Amino acid sequence: MSNLSDVGNLMYLDLEIIESDIVPNTSEYLINATAQELSSTDGRNWIPLIVKEVAEDSYQVIGNNFIYSVAEAAGLEKVWCIIADNSETTAKLSRMLAREEVPRINLSTASTEDIKSALEYLIEQPNTPLKTIDILKATNRIDEAPRQYWQDLNPIINLKCGITRGKKVKALEKVFYLTPEAMPDEIKDPKVLNTLTTTELKKLAKKRGRSGYSKLTKAKLVNLLSQ
Amino acid sequence: MVFTVDRELQSLPPEIAAKLSHLLKNLPSDAREPIVNHHFISKSFFEALGFLSNECIPDFKTGNGGDAVDYALRKNTEDDSFLHTKTSPYILVELKGRDINLEYGKGSYKTTVRQLKRYFLAPKCKSVQWGIITNSKHIQLFRKHGKTIFPATPCLEINPDNIVEITYQIRKKIEDTSRALTVAVYNNKGGVGKTTTVINLAATLTRQKKKVLVIDFDPNQHDLTDSLDIQPGEYKFYNCLKDKQNLFDIKQAICPYTKTFKGGITLSFDIIPVDDQLAKIGEDQIRQEISPHSLRKKLESLKYEYDYILIDAPPNWRYYSISAIYAADVVLIPIKPNDINSLRNTAITIQQYIPEIQQSRQEKTQGLEWGAIALPIFFNGGNITDAVKVRVKNAIAKIINQAKLENNFDLTSYFFSRYIPGKNTSIFEMPNSAYIANSAFDSIPASYRYKVAYDYYSQLAKEYFIQ
Numbered sequence: 001m002s003n004l005s006d007v008g009n010l011m012y013l014d015l016e017i018i019e020s021d022i023v024p025n026t027s028e029y030l031i032n033a034t035a036q037e038l039s040s041t042d043g044r045n046w047i048p049l050i051v052k053e054v055a056e057d058s059y060q061v062i063g064n065n066f067i068y069s070v071a072e073a074a075g076l077e078k079v080w081c082i083i084a085d086n087s088e089t090t091a092k093l094s095r096m097l098a099r100e101e102v103p104r105i106n107l108s109t110a111s112t113e114d115i116k117s118a119l120e121y122l123i124e125q126p127n128t129p130l131k132t133i134d135i136l137k138a139t140n141r142i143d144e145a146p147r148q149y150w151q152d153l154n155p156i157i158n159l160k161c162g163i164t165r166g167k168k169v170k171a172l173e174k175v176f177y178l179t180p181e182a183m184p185d186e187i188k189d190p191k192v193l194n195t196l197t198t199t200e201l202k203k204l205a206k207k208r209g210r211s212g213y214s215k216l217t218k219a220k221l222v223n224l225l226s227q
Numbered sequence: 228m229v230f231t232v233d234r235e236l237q238s239l240p241p242e243i244a245a246k247l248s249h250l251l252k253n254l255p256s257d258a259r260e261p262i263v264n265h266h267f268i269s270k271s272f273f274e275a276l277g278f279l280s281n282e283c284i285p286d287f288k289t290g291n292g293g294d295a296v297d298y299a300l301r302k303n304t305e306d307d308s309f310l311h312t313k314t315s316p317y318i319l320v321e322l323k324g325r326d327i328n329l330e331y332g333k334g335s336y337k338t339t340v341r342q343l344k345r346y347f348l349a350p351k352c353k354s355v356q357w358g359i360i361t362n363s364k365h366i367q368l369f370r371k372h373g374k375t376i377f378p379a380t381p382c383l384e385i386n387p388d389n390i391v392e393i394t395y396q397i398r399k400k401i402e403d404t405s406r407a408l409t410v411a412v413y414n415n416k417g418g419v420g421k422t423t424t425v426i427n428l429a430a431t432l433t434r435q436k437k438k439v440l441v442i443d444f445d446p447n448q449h450d451l452t453d454s455l456d457i458q459p460g461e462y463k464f465y466n467c468l469k470d471k472q473n474l475f476d477i478k479q480a481i482c483p484y485t486k487t488f489k490g491g492i493t494l495s496f497d498i499i500p501v502d503d504q505l506a507k508i509g510e511d512q513i514r515q516e517i518s519p520h521s522l523r524k525k526l527e528s529l530k531y532e533y534d535y536i537l538i539d540a541p542p543n544w545r546y547y548s549i550s551a552i553y554a555a556d557v558v559l560i561p562i563k564p565n566d567i568n569s570l571r572n573t574a575i576t577i578q579q580y581i582p583e584i585q586q587s588r589q590e591k592t593q594g595l596e597w598g599a600i601a602l603p604i605f606f607n608g609g610n611i612t613d614a615v616k617v618r619v620k621n622a623i624a625k626i627i628n629q630a631k632l633e634n635n636f637d638l639t640s641y642f643f644s645r646y647i648p649g650k651n652t653s654i655f656e657m658p659n660s661a662y663i664a665n666s667a668f669d670s671i672p673a674s675y676r677y678k679v680a681y682d683y684y685s686q687l688a689k690e691y692f693i694q
Contacts (some may be wrong), residue, residue, distance in 0.1 A: 051325075112689045136658060140682035143689075 005216045006083040010048060013059060013081050018051055020068045028101040031066070035073035049081040059083075063094030107176040108150070112143040118175040129167045137161050143206060146192040155195050193222045203223060214221045239275055239398075244391040247271045252387040254363055259324035263299070263363045268322060272378065273300065276318075276393045281310045287319070289349030297322040299355075315354040317458060318401060319346050323362035324466035331382040340369075349373050353694055357572060361385075368397050370422050370556070372408040374694040378597040379587060385533055396595055405530040407440075408692070410537050411555035413597065415576055416569040417542040419561045420607040422450040423673075424687075425539040429496045430672035431684040435693065438533040439496040440481070444522070444551050445541035449501035456670040457482050457500045460527065464502040466527060469516040478524045482682040484674050494675065497533075510546050519546070535692070544580055552584050555599040561607035561657075564619050568632075572625045577601045578636040584684065602691055603644035605655040608663075620652060644690075655690050657683060 039047065049071075050063030061068050061086060071079045084090050095101035102121075105114050118141040123130050138161040145159060153172050157165050163172065185207055189192065193201065201221040205213040213224060239247070250271045254263065273283050278300050287299035299316035301309040309316075321343050327335050343358045345368075357379070358369040367382040379400055385393055412421045412428075422445075429439045443451040454458070462479040477499075485495035507514070519649060526536060540551035552558055562569050585598030611619070623642050630636045645651045662680045666673035673680035 112686070116686070134658065134679075136686040137679055137682040140685045140689075144685070 002032050006053065007085050009083050011083060012078050013051070013080050014078055015068075015071055015076060017057055018049070018061060018068070018079070018081070020065050026066055026069065031069045031073050038070060038074045038076070045076070045080050049079055050098070051081045052084050052086050052091065054086075060093040061102065062155045063098040065098075065100060079214065085169045102174055102175045104175050106179055107142075107153070108148050108179045108181065110176075112139060115142055117141050122171060124174060129171050130163070133162045133168075138163060146179075146189070146195060148181045149192060149195070150178055151180050152168055152178065158195070188226045190222050190226045193225055194218075236398075236402075236434065239391055239395050243271070243275050247366065247394060248387045248390055249620045250392050251363065251385070252506065254325075257325060258363065259326055260322055260362075261324075263324055264322055266361055268298075268320070268361070272394065273298075275391075276398050277298070278302070280608065283307065284310065284313060284316075284464060287313070287316060288351065289346050289353035291345070293347060293351035294346065296320070296343075296352075299352075304374070309314070314351075316352060319352065319355055321346070322361045323360070325362055325364055327362055329360060329367075331367075336365075336382065336678070340367075343369060344376055346374055348694065356404050359397070366393065366397075368400060372405075372556070373692050375408055375557055375690070376600070377600050377693055380595055381597050382592070395610050407530040407533045407536050408557070409526060409530075409555045410535065410557055410559050410692075411540050411548075411551040412537065412559045412561065413542075413548055413552060413576070414541040414560050414562065414569060415542055415544055415548070415572050415593065416563075416566070419542075419563050419566075419569060421542070421561060422448075422454065422539055424559070424607065426449060426455065426536050426672045427663065427674040427680065427684045428688060429535075429537055429676045430494070431681060431688050432692070433494045433496045434681065435685070435688070439535045439537065440499070440529060441484075441496060442499045442522075442532045442536065442538045442551075443501045444538050444547050446503070446506035446547065447541065448502045449503075449506070450649075451539050452498070452500040454670060455484055455498065455672075457484065457498055459500040460539045461503055464499055465504040465508070471521075477528060486671065498544060498554065508655075513546055513641055517546075517550075519550050519587075522550040526554055549584070550666050552599050553588065558599050558601045560601060560604045562604050563608070564606040564611050564656075565615060567619075567622050570619070570622055570626060573604060573641075574630060574638060576636055577638060577641050578630055596605050599643050601655070603641055605657060605687070605690070607657045610657045610659045611656060626691045655687065671680075 043069055047064065047067060048139070049061055049067050051059040052062050054060050059081065067079070084094060092101065096103045105118060107115070110118075116135060119133065119135055119138055122128055123133060123135065138159075140157040141161045142156060145155065147155075153169050153176060154165075156163050156169055158174065163169055181192075183192070185204070198218045198221065201218065202213055204225060205221065206223070210224065213221060216224065238244070250267050254267055258266070269280070269283070269285075273280070280301060282303055284299045285297065286295045287297075288295050296319045297318040298311075299318070300320065301315060301317040303309055306637045323329060323335075323339060327339070329336050329339060343360055346352055347355060347358060354360050355371050358371060358407060359375075360367050361368075364385065365382050366380075366385050368379040370377055370379040380397070383393055403500065412425050415420060420643065425441055429441045432439050442453065443449055460480075460482060462475075464480045467475040467477050467480050480499050480502075481497045482500055483495050484498050484563070485493055487493045522538075538547040538551045538555060542548075558576075560573055560576065562573060580603055581599060586602075588596050588598035627638045627642065630638045641644050645653055660673075660680060660683065662677040663673040663683070666676055666680070669676065674684045675681075
């Protein structure tokens with residue numbers, strides 16, 4: 001960074017010129033009790049706010065919103081801030097580092113350990129719909145499924161591992177995303193073929209120049225295409 | 228990837244040996260990493276290990292974030308130059324300077340070993356079989372088999388006089404990589420599910436296309452042989468064990484266990500069943516005829532035939548279990564979480580019994596082999612409530628502290644596989660399952676019969692063995 005930029009600096013800024021648009025999901029109690037503790041000492045926030053410069057003398061919080069709320073409640077006029085750059089990736093990373101956003105992992109390529117620890121994390125959350133999931137069973141079935149081709153998380157429903165349609169599979173979106181590979185046309189693995197719909201299977205049969213497939217059931221289509 | 232091996236090599240070529248020893252002698256006593264690297268490792272050590280300079284990649288990216296290991300090595304094949312494809316590394320080398328103390332047990336030694344283990348498990352290092360750490364004063368070779376990592380030599384002190392011999396021995400090991408990992412399943416308390424674990428692990432590994440041999444080495448119970456309904460053949464394992472002249476081929480004692488599924492798929496693994504003769508002969512007589520190292524020697528000839536050799540060891544510390552652990556690379560210890568005594572017994576096994584075996588293996592191999600190490604424990608069955616979990620964790624913390632105070636022995640990593648100070652004290656839990664418990668009467672492994680049982684044991688296999 002050049003000398004003209006504040007990025008990376010620790011600065012003592014007026015609370016007035018900083019805006020915070022995310023309302024942190026934290027109890028009044030934690031904010032007010034911490035604010036009292038802060039006011040009863042020298043009023044210095046030793047853990048800084050992370051902000052970005054949106055215009056000259058105008059800043060926006062990208063991490064540690066809790067500290068912003070506390071400073072406000074304690075009636076501080078100025079707070080210590082670290083100036084971050086303007087990129088969206090920095091903002092996202094800062095939210096993760098401040099534990100304001102849950103990071104997601106790529107389920108198309110994740111290791112079995114990463115899948116297991118992500119499921120464990122979800123199950124430990126209060127009010128999770130996944131409370132009754134058998135972790136080892138779910139981890140293993142997801143791990144061994146052809147997930148590199150999944151377009152969305154719905155094939156998990158068919159794995160019969162207790163993760164059903166609706167809010168259970170929805171809950172997984174909190175930690176998983178996908179970068180699906182294109183499915184090679186010549187694929188023959190019945191495990192993979194079974195994840196396709198009947199229409200998709202018929203399209204595949206046509207591509208491979210098969211005939212007499214139009215009236216077949218899904219099971220028979222899979223059988224035909226796996227030969 | 229398989230490499231052609233020059234099995235005729237009797238010692239290092241004289242000019243290479245002389246250069247190796249000479250360069251090590253000339254290293255300054257305070258040489259830092261770049262000096263050690265430039266004037267010794269890359270100039271002579273890799274050559275002595277049998278690698279050309281275009282078979283060594285410095286700063287090899289492991290694929291785990293920005294991690295890079297100092298060197299990755301792999302022999303070139305006709306149509307694949309390692310320098311260009313940068314795939315399928317075979318050996319990783321983590322170098323230090325002489326300012327970093329790599330003496331066994333020192334803080335900087337432990338940090339370096341942890342570093343190597345992290346590289347081992349990184350995405351681009353799946354093919355790696357061996358790892359070396361050295362600072363030109365100490366050297367240690369590690370073996371990686373799938374996900375399992377264990378020391379292949381003790382941490383050896385090197386000097387200009389012994390470097391040629393040690394390098395030659397290391398080269399011999401890396402050119403003769405065993406296909407099999409030998410696992411003893413042991414707990415000196417009974418009823419923790421050893422036999423069930425062995426059978427189901429074998430069945431699960433087979434489903435993942437691994438070739439597995441199971442040895443029932445508990446003649447007084449022969450649960451494994453009975454529960455799979457195996458009829459031992461004519462050939463007696465006892466005769467094979469007591470044969471010290473190599474007259475009997477152990478392969479004749481092997482019985483296949485095959486299961487055919489609907490749809491015609493068959494899976495099978497091999498078993499060496501109990502020889503009833505062994506149960507009839509008293510231990511005194513056995514010790515007159517058979518040595519504790521006999522089993523290990525007999526298994527030597529099978530180490531290229533199988534991916535896994537699993538030994539079901541009896542619950543005590545006498546001839547059979549001692550032989551089983553002597554023969555093993557790693558020891559898998561199942562524990563019942565609601566039994567505090569089995570935790571205490573395990574602590575004794577890890578800090579007393581297993582080191583005895585290691586000492587004996589080191590003596591018998593002139594200090595070149597380390598001997599079996601314990602894998603982190605796992606909880607086998609027993610539905611663990613949160614309250615029980617807290618009590619167990621407290622009991623373990625107490626046991627760990629006691630071992631530290633009384634014997635200066637650090638048990639932490641044997642109880643908590645993912646230990647990070649103050650944070651991760653998780654232990655792998657095998658859930659209670661009626662499927663697994665009931666199939667003891669079926670003469671079919673539960674993980675062949677029930678999908679859930681397969682899922683559980685598959686996760687167990689991935690926790691310890693499969694990368």
